[in-house]
Amino acid sequence: MRPVSVCQWSPLWLLLCLLCSLCLGSPAPSTAPEKKAGSQGLRFRLAGFPRKPYEGRVEIQRAGEWGTICDDDFTMQAAHILCRELGFTEATGWTHSAKYGPGTGRIWLDNLSCSGSEKSITECASRGWGNSDCTHDEDAGVICKDQRLPGFSDSNVIEVEHHLQVEEVRLRPAVGRGRRPLPVTEGLVEVRLPDGWSQVCDKGWSAHNSHVVCGMLGFPNEKRVNTAFYRKLRKRAAKASARRPKSLGRPIRKRKVKPKPRVGRGPVKRLLAQRQQHSFGLHGVSCMGTEAHLSLCSLEFYRANDTTRCPGGGPAVVSCVPGPLYAASSGQKKQQQLKPQGEARVRLKGGAHPGEGRVEVLKAGTWGTVCDRKWDLQAASVVCRELGFGTAREALSGARMGQGMDAIHLSEVRCSGQELSLWKCSHKNITAEDCSHSQDAGVRCNLPYTGVETKIRLSGGRSRYEGRVEVQVGGPGSPRWGLICGDDWGTLEAMVACRQLGLGYANHGLQETWYWDSGNLTEVVMSGVRCTGTELSLDQCAHHGTHVACKRTETRFTAGVICSETASDLLLHSALVQETAYIEDRPLHMLYCAAEENCLSSSARLANWPYGHRRLLRFSSQIHNLGRADFRPKAGRHSWVWHECHGHYHSMDVFTHYDILTPNGTKVAEGHKASFCLEDTECQEDVSKRYECANFGEQGITVGCWDLYRHDIDCQWIDITDVKPGNYILQVVINPNFEVAESDFTNNAMKCNCKYDGHRIWVHNCHIGDAFSEEANRKFERYPGQTSNQIV
Numbered sequence: 001m002r003p004v005s006v007c008q009w010s011p012l013w014l015l016l017c018l019l020c021s022l023c024l025g026s027p028a029p030s031t032a033p034e035k036k037a038g039s040q041g042l043r044f045r046l047a048g049f050p051r052k053p054y055e056g057r058v059e060i061q062r063a064g065e066w067g068t069i070c071d072d073d074f075t076m077q078a079a080h081i082l083c084r085e086l087g088f089t090e091a092t093g094w095t096h097s098a099k100y101g102p103g104t105g106r107i108w109l110d111n112l113s114c115s116g117s118e119k120s121i122t123e124c125a126s127r128g129w130g131n132s133d134c135t136h137d138e139d140a141g142v143i144c145k146d147q148r149l150p151g152f153s154d155s156n157v158i159e160v161e162h163h164l165q166v167e168e169v170r171l172r173p174a175v176g177r178g179r180r181p182l183p184v185t186e187g188l189v190e191v192r193l194p195d196g197w198s199q200v201c202d203k204g205w206s207a208h209n210s211h212v213v214c215g216m217l218g219f220p221n222e223k224r225v226n227t228a229f230y231r232k233l234r235k236r237a238a239k240a241s242a243r244r245p246k247s248l249g250r251p252i253r254k255r256k257v258k259p260k261p262r263v264g265r266g267p268v269k270r271l272l273a274q275r276q277q278h279s280f281g282l283h284g285v286s287c288m289g290t291e292a293h294l295s296l297c298s299l300e301f302y303r304a305n306d307t308t309r310c311p312g313g314g315p316a317v318v319s320c321v322p323g324p325l326y327a328a329s330s331g332q333k334k335q336q337q338l339k340p341q342g343e344a345r346v347r348l349k350g351g352a353h354p355g356e357g358r359v360e361v362l363k364a365g366t367w368g369t370v371c372d373r374k375w376d377l378q379a380a381s382v383v384c385r386e387l388g389f390g391t392a393r394e395a396l397s398g399a400r401m402g403q404g405m406d407a408i409h410l411s412e413v414r415c416s417g418q419e420l421s422l423w424k425c426s427h428k429n430i431t432a433e434d435c436s437h438s439q440d441a442g443v444r445c446n447l448p449y450t451g452v453e454t455k456i457r458l459s460g461g462r463s464r465y466e467g468r469v470e471v472q473v474g475g476p477g478s479p480r481w482g483l484i485c486g487d488d489w490g491t492l493e494a495m496v497a498c499r500q501l502g503l504g505y506a507n508h509g510l511q512e513t514w515y516w517d518s519g520n521l522t523e524v525v526m527s528g529v530r531c532t533g534t535e536l537s538l539d540q541c542a543h544h545g546t547h548v549a550c551k552r553t554e555t556r557f558t559a560g561v562i563c564s565e566t567a568s569d570l571l572l573h574s575a576l577v578q579e580t581a582y583i584e585d586r587p588l589h590m591l592y593c594a595a596e597e598n599c600l601s602s603s604a605r606l607a608n609w610p611y612g613h614r615r616l617l618r619f620s621s622q623i624h625n626l627g628r629a630d631f632r633p634k635a636g637r638h639s640w641v642w643h644e645c646h647g648h649y650h651s652m653d654v655f656t657h658y659d660i661l662t663p664n665g666t667k668v669a670e671g672h673k674a675s676f677c678l679e680d681t682e683c684q685e686d687v688s689k690r691y692e693c694a695n696f697g698e699q700g701i702t703v704g705c706w707d708l709y710r711h712d713i714d715c716q717w718i719d720i721t722d723v724k725p726g727n728y729i730l731q732v733v734i735n736p737n738f739e740v741a742e743s744d745f746t747n748n749a750m751k752c753n754c755k756y757d758g759h760r761i762w763v764h765n766c767h768i769g770d771a772f773s774e775e776a777n778r779k780f781e782r783y784p785g786q787t788s789n790q791i792v
Contacts, residue, residue, distance in 0.1 A: 041062070041063075042060055042061065042062055042121075042122070043060070043061035044058070044059070044060055044061075044082070044085050044086050045059050045061075045066075045086075046058065046059075046086065046141075046142075047059050047100065047103065048098075048099075048100025048101045048103075048141065049100065049101065049293075049295045049296070050100075050166065050167070050293045050294075050295040050296070051100050052146075052167070053146075054088060054143070054144045054145070054146045055100075055141065055142065055143040055144065056100050056141055056142070057098070057099075057100040057101065057103055057139050057140075057141045058082050058086075058140060058141060058142055059103060060108050060109070060121075062108055062129065065105060065106055066105050066106075067103070067105045067106030067107055067108035067130075068103040068105070068106075068107050068108065068136060068139040068140070069082075069107070069108065069109045069110075069112060069139065069140045070107050070109065070110040070111070070112075070132050070134035070138050070139070070140065071095075071096035071097065071134075071138045071139065071140040072110055072111050072112075072134060072138065073111045073112060073113055074094060074096065074112055074140045075094075075113070075114065076091060076093075076094060077114040077115060077116035078094070078112050078113075078114040078121070078124060078140075079091035079093070079094040079142045079143075079144075080114075080116055081114050081116070081118055081120070081121050081124065082121060082142050083142055083144035083145070084149065085120070085121055086142075086144060087148055087149055088144035088145055088146075088147065088148060088149065089144075089145050089147045089148070089149055090144070090145050091142050091143065091144050091145070092143050092144065092145050093142075093143040094140060094141065094142050094143065095140065095141035095142070095143065095394070096138070096140060096141075096397055096398075097137060097138060097375060097376050097377075097395055097397060098136060098137050098138065098139040098141075098376070099141055099377065099394065099395070100139075100141050101296075102135075102136035102137055102139055103136050103139050104136065106130055107130075107132040107134050107135075107136070107139075108129055108130060108132075109121075109126045109127075109129070109132070110126060110127045110131065110132035110133065110134055111125075111126055111127045112124055112125075112126045112140075113125040113126065137374070137376065166191045166192070166193070166282070166293075166294045166295045166299070167191075167192045167193070167194075168191070168192040169189065169190070169191055169192075169213055169216050169217060169294055170184075170189075170190050170192075170197070170217070171184045171185070171186065171187035171188065171189065171190070171217065171318060171320075172184075172187045172188045172190055173186065173187040173188075174187055174188050174230070174233065174317070182448075182449060182450050182451045183217075183218070183322065183326055183448035183449055183450050184449075185219065185319060185320045185321070185322055185448075186225070186317070186318070186319040186320070187317065187318070188315040188316070188317055189213055189315065189316040189317070189318050191281065191282055191294070193281050193282075193301075197279070198279050198280060198281025198282060199279045199280050199281065199282075199315040199316070200280070200281075200282045200283070200285060200315065200316040201280050201282065201283035201284075201309070201310035201313050201314075201315070201316065202310075202313050202314055202315060202316040202317065203283065203284075203310060203312070203313040204283075204284065204285070204286065205285065205316045206286070206287070207222065207224075207289070208286075208287045208288055208289035209285050209286070209287045209297070209316070209318075210222040210225075210318045210319075210320075211287070211289045212287045212289060212291050212292075212293070212294055212297060212391075213294060213318050213320075214318060214320035214321070214390065215292065215381065215384075215385065215390040215391035215446060216292075216293060216294060216390060216391060216446055217320060217390060217446065217448060217449075218326075218355075218389055218390035218445070218446045218447040218448035218449070219320035219321060219322055219323065219326075219390055219448060220321065220323050220384075220385040220386075220387075220388050220389065220390065221320070221321040221385070222318060222319060222320050222321065223319050223320070223321050224319070225317050225318065225319045227317075230314070230317050231314075234314045280302060280309040280310045280315070281301060281302055282299060282300070282301055282302070283299075283300055283302065283309075283310060284298070284299055284300035285297055285298070285299045285316075286298040286299070288417075289417070289418065290378065290381075290416060290417025290418055291391075291417070292377045292378070292381050292391040292392055292417075293391070322388075322448060323387070323388020323389055324388045325354065325388060325536065326388075326448050326450065345361070345362045346359065346360070346361050346362075346383055346386050346387060346421070346422050347360050347362075347367070347387070348360070348383075348387065348401075348442075348443065349401070349402075349404070349744055349747075350401040350402040350442075350569060350626075350627065350628075350743050350744055351401055351442075351444075351743075352504035352505055352565055352566070352567070352743070353444075353447075353499065353502065353504065354447060354499070354536060355384065355387075355389045355443075355444065355445035355446070355447045356401065356442070356443060356444040356445065357401050357442060357443070358399070358401040358402055358403075358404055358440050358441070358442045359380075359383055359422075359440075359441050359442055359443055360404060361409050361410060361422060361423070363407070363409045366406075366407060367407075368404070368406065368407030368408055368409035368410075369404035369407070369408050369409070369437065369440045369441070370408070370409065370410045370411070370413060370422075370440070370441040371408055371410065371411035371412070371430055371434065371435035371439050371440070371441065372396075372397035372398065372439045372440065372441040373411050373412045373435065373439070374412045374413065374414060375395050375397055375413060375441040376395050377391075377392050377394075377395050378414075378415045378416065378417045379395065379413045379414070379415040379422065379425060380392030380394070380395035380396075380441075380443040380445075381415075381417060382415045382417065382419050382420075382421070382422050382424075382425060383422050383443050383445075384443055384445035384446070385420075386420065386421050386422060387445070389445035389446060389447060390445060390446035390447065390448075391445070391446055392443050392444065392445055392446070393444045393445065393446055394443065394444040395441070395442075395443060396441065396442035396443060396444065397439065397441060397442075398438065398439065399437060399438050399439065399440040399442075400442050401440070401442035401628075402440075402569055402626050402627050402628050402743065403437040403438060403440055403626050403704075404437050404440050404626070405437065405571055405573075405624065405626060405768075408430050408434075408435050408436075408437065408440075409429075409430065410422075410427045410428070410429075410430065411427065411428045411429075411430040411434055411435050412427060412428040413425050413426070413427045413441075414426045414427070450536070450537075452500050452536060452537040452539075453500060453501060453502050454472075455471060455472045455500075455537065455539070456469065456470070456471050456472070456497065456500050456501055456537075456538065457470050457481075457501075458470070458501065458560075458561070459516070459517075459519060459521070460513070460516030460517045460519075461516060461560075461562075464503070465503055465562065465563045465564065466560070466561065466562040466563065467513075467516055467560060467561070468483065468513045468516045468558055468559070468560045469483070469484050469497055469558070469559045469560060469561055470482065470483060470484075470521060471484060471525065471526055471538060473525045473526065480523075480525070481521060481525075482521065482523045482524060482525025482526065483521060483522070483523065483524045483525065483526075483555060483558040483559070484524070484525075484526045484527070484529060484538075484558055484559040485524050485526065485527035485528070485529075485548065485549075485550035485551075485552075485557070485558065485559065486510070486511035486512060486513070486552065486557045486558050486559045486560075487511070487527065487528070487550055487551050487552065487557075488528070488529070488530065489509055489510070489511050489529065489559040490509045490511075490738060491506055491508075491509045491533075491738040491739070491740075491741050492509075492531045492532065492533040492738055493509055493529050493530070493531045493538070493541065493559070494506035494508065494509030494510075494559075494561040494562075494563075494741070495509075495531070495533045495741065496531045496533065496535045496536075496537065496538055496540075496541060497509075497538060497559075497561050497563075498561055498563035498564075499535075499536065499537075500536065500537045500538060501563065503563035503564075503565070504563055504564055504565040504566070504567070505563065505564050505565070505566070505567035505741055505742075505743055506561055506562070506563055506564075506741045507562040507563065507564045507567075507741055508561065508562040508634070508741070509559070509560075509561060510559065510560035510561065510562070511557065511559065512556055512557055512560075513555075513556065513557075513558055513559070513560035514555075514556035516560060521555075522555050524548055524550050524553060524558060525548065526538070526543055526544075526548065527543065527544045527548045527549050527550045528542070528543050528544035528549065529541050529542070529543045529559070530542045530543070533745060564629065564741075566627070566628040566629040566743075567627055567628065567629050567741050567742055567743040568625050568627040568628075568629050568630060568631035568632075568701070568703070568740070568741075568742050568743070569625065569626045569627030569628075569742050569743045569744050569747070570623055570624070570625055570626075570627075570631060570701070570734045570735060570742060570748060571623070571624045571625075571626050571747050571748075571768065572621060572622070572623055572624075572732060572734055572748075572750045572768065573621075573622040573623070573624060573706070574750045574752070574766040574767050574768055575766065576619075576620050576621070576622045577619045577620070577621060577730075577732065577750065577752060577763070577766050578752060578763050578764060578765075578766040580618075580619045580620040580711050581617065581618070581619040581730075581752075581754075581761065581763040582617075582618055582619075582711070582761075583615060583616070583617055583618070583720075583759075583760065583761055584615075584616045584618050584717075585613045585614070585615055585616075586613055586614055586616055587610075587612075587613050588604075588607055588608075588609050588610050588611060588612050588613060588614065589609075589610035589611075591604075591614060592610075592645070593645035593714060594714050594715055596643075596645050597643065597645070597714075597715060599671060599714065599715035599717070599719070600614060600719045601614075601669060601670070601719040601721060601722060603721065603722055604719065604721075614719055614721050615719070615720050615721045616717040616718070616719060616720070617660075617717055617718045617720050617730075617761060618711045618712070618716060618717045619711050619716070619717075619763070620708065620709065620710050620711040620716070621656070621708075621709045621716065621732065622681075622706050622707075622708045622709075623701065623706055623707050623708075623709075623734060624701075624705075624706040625701040625702065625703050625704070625705060625706070626703075627703060627742065627743050628703060628743070629703065630690070630691075630700050630701065630702050630703060631678070631700055631701040631740060631742075632699075632700040632740070633651035633652050633678060633699055633700070633739075633740065634652070634739045634740050635651060635652070637649075637651075637696070637698070649677070649693075649696070649699075651677075651678060651699045652678075652739055652740075653737075653739075654736060654737055654739075655678070655734070655735065656732060656733065656734050656735075656736070657670070657671070657731075657732070657733040657736045658670065658671035658717075658718045658730075658731075658732055659671075659718070659730075659731045659732075659733075660718055660720060660723060660728050660729070660730060660731075660754075661728060661729040661730075661731055662726075662728060662729070663727065663728075663729060668722075668723050668724075668728070669718050669719060669720050669722065669723050670718070671715070671717060671718040671719060677693035677699065678691065678693075678699040678700055678701060678707055679691045679692050679693045679697075679699060679700075679701075679707060680692070680700075680701060680702050680705040680706075680707065681705070681706060681707050681708040682705065682706060682708070683702065683704055683705035683706075684704040684705070686704075687702060687703070687704035687705055688702075689702065689705060690702045690705075718730075720756070723756065724758075725756050725757050725758040726755075726756060727753070727754075727755050727756075728753075728754050728755075728756060729751055729752065729753065729754070730751065730752040730753075730754045730763060730766075731749060731750070731751050731752075732749070732750045733748055733749045733750075734748045734749075735748055736748075746769065747768050747769065748769070749768070749769035750766060750767065750768055750769065751766070751767060751769060752764065752765060752766035752767075753765040
């Protein structure tokens with residue numbers, strides 16, 4: 001007979017049984033945070049490689065099946081929530097385009113939209129679970145802050161791939177003194193594992209492996225190693241090890257043996273010491289040569305109980321070829337700079353550090369951007385190597401390095417990783433409807449370690465981004481720290497200092513730093529610093545050398561900087577200049593205010609005022625901010641100058657230069673424009689105006705907005721009264737004195753061809769100074785008919 005529960009006998013017994021079950025089954029209180037209701041039934045993990053424990057591809061387990069998240073509409077807010085789900089306090093970044101490798105299985109979430117206040121990822125809006133039009137090439141990842149939530153219970157978090165990973169790679173020189181110049185281009189390959197640095201067994205080592213290692217270290221190519229030399233070193237180290245006495249009694253007197261000329265005793269001793277450490281941790285490395293990281297190759301790790309490691313082999317040795325920026329000799333530089341004319345080229349624009357920026361390619365003599373569709377590490381690595389850097393650390397999308405202007409040349413670029421140029425990769429020719437500049441692709445490349453950041457530091461500032469500049473001078477035997485003379489120190493010099501510090505761009509270059517405490521350091525060790533703005537360190541700038549000549553020797557007049565990770569980038573809309581240019585003969589009685597602000601040529605002072613007129617070349621100028629920070633005047637509102645005649649404040653002394661040049665560069669007419677009012681005239685659809693001059697408002701140009709100076713505004717002209725008929729070049733330069741820092745000054749100049757017959761003027765072929773190739777610019781300078789210029 002089937003047994004019957006006692007609880008079924010009566011309602012009273014039923015109540016008693018229920019109370020007993022609640023008491024006995026109640027769990028003990030826990031200090032762990034309460035589980036989120038929305039996350040019950042879900043599990044989270046970080047996957048992919050190469051990665052650190054707090055970063056990776058986000059994977060979610062739902063209904064027993066693991067899947068990924070598409071990067072469409074993914075934001076930092078979603079990353080914050082996912083990091084909290086994973087037990088970390090917050091997110092520091094997120095990745096796209098399957099940076100940690102493509103996942104498998106379902107794509108659980110697409111078009112994920114979070115506000116940041118949600119307690120669970122299930123509270124965010126999306127297309128619904130399992131509803132996605134993405135591929136795994138679009139898997140999203142997160143980078144969390146390496147700090148756990150207090151008391152977090154990770155029963156719902158699984159971190160996969162606990163097996164060993166190669167986190168970093170370095171080359172340790174086996175020959176030469178300790179004072180070898182940086183970067184190190186040849187040496188024993190060492191990998192950093194969780195328990196420290198280890199060597200790699202060279203059995204089965206190939207050129208493809210060397211190619212990948214060099215790419216990780218910031219070098220575009222590898223070269224053949226003199227294996228016979230290192231084999232001889234190993235043999236001598238083995239003999240020295242065999243002769244070493246096993247018992248350590250009194251010191252053994254050694255015979256003096258003259259070393260062979262080709263192999264010194266120093267390398268043998270170093271190799272002997274490394275051999276005795278048994279530091280091999282990796283073997284069986286097999287790469288295809290297209291990988292961006294050694295972890296993507298097939299490899300094997302030695303186990304802790306392996307007693308025999310790398311039998312019959314030795315440590316792997318790699319020799320790398322530096323790119324033009326880091327070439328050790330001028331001969332290498334010349335060799336690498338020799339490129340066939342007409343070859344398609346690539347460049348980076350808008351990056352805060354060397355080896356990063358928006359990707360631009362040259363097509364038909366004109367530069368344009370690349371659409372980020374299907375943009376990945378393989379394509380980014382081809383760009384980096386083509387430019388003389390290593391493989392790519394990141395493939396950036398969504399105009400992360402600022403938006404370009406004008407043409408978009410390429411889309412859907414797909415590379416195998418073996419191509420020598422981005423143009424060798426398969427791609428799609430783009431139309432205006434296919435892509436916008438909000439989808440411009442960018443890269444961050446691996447760079448060689450040069451150690452320049454150890455030769456400079458900041459002191460006295462409120463944060464690590466500002467302070468008085470201190471540099472290290474002197475040889476290896478007697479290095480000393482000192483200050484830099486503030487004479488002639490400006491934005492360009494500050495840009496180089498911030499770049500050397502690894503702090504991005506320069507907001508300000510300061511000639512007086514009395515408000516920052518200098519401590520005990522008072523000696524000025526560098527003066528006369530003059531930089532072009534492109535140098536990697538202050539040592540590469542022109543300066544007085546060991547002879548210091550400073551007009552103001554007090555420490556209050558030493559150089560300082562304020563750095564920033566972002567900067568503005570102004571660009572003139574050249575087509576509008578061409579469309580709106582015309583000549584006006586303006587009566588002198590209407591030009592009193594313009595004369596007061598020096599907007600006329602010097603001969604106007606000799607005119608018969610108020611009779612007569614001046615001939616003016618007028619045009620409109622539309623100035624866009626395509627950078628990643630707002631363009632703000634250097635001076636605060638308290639120092640703006642009020643001009644009663646025009647009824648406005650000048651926030652900058654000179655904002656734009658206008659010049660008429662002969663084809664050989666001689667200036668025949670000039671003008672300048674103070675910033676009458678820097679404001680947001682119009683903005684892109686998704687950008688709001690922030691600056692307006694009315695009622696003494698703040699001045700500036702917001703990112704994604706532009707300031708329009710119409711042709712009918714005073715001083716929006718060049719006085720060409722004294723210019724003779726002929727062929728000329730119209731040149732407009734924004735921010736000519738570098739008063740305000742920008743991410744790129746090479747695009748601040750615009751040039752146009754113009755032909756003046758004494759009555760009319762034709763302006764055409766207007767373009768930004770760096771928009772054309774060098775060959776196209778040379779052709780532009782050779783203006784047709786220039787020999788007929790009548791300049792007398």
